[in-house]
Amino acid sequence: MMGGYGMTGGFGGGFGGILMILWWVLIIVGIVFLVKWLVTSSSAGGRRDDGSKALDILKERYARGEIDEQEYQKRKNDLTQ
Missing domain, CATH: 1.10.287 (Helix Hairpins)
Incomplete structure (x- = not known):
């Protein structure tokens, strides 16, 4: 069984690998939008x-x-x- 990793090498391969990549992309995009929102709201608050x-x-x-x-x-x- 090749060390319990199967034929995919331990990354889930195929559909599972794509889902893992999409998950991390969503997390990174969410962080970017959160930072942009915080910067925009704080600068708008400063201008009020x-x-x-x-x-x-x-x-x-x-x-x-x-x-x-x-x-x-x-x-x-x-x-x-």
């Missing part, structure tokens, strides 16, 4: 802006004296509505 960055810039401009309190309050109300 709820106005807090704009409000921070407004606060900095007010603190530096570039705008007065009236202008600060008006723009703050515009940003938070």
Whole structure:
């Protein structure tokens, strides 16, 4: 019986070998799609802006004296509505 491996050499040969190759291809493709999804979702999340960055810039401009309190309050109300 040739060491228990039969005529296929231990890899299942024929249909079994093709299924094993397809299984590993599916696993690799799944990993690639998972990584792409994670990269895309994290970069999209980084680009999401709820106005807090704009409000921070407004606060900095007010603190530096570039705008007065009236202008600060008006723009703050515009940003938070």
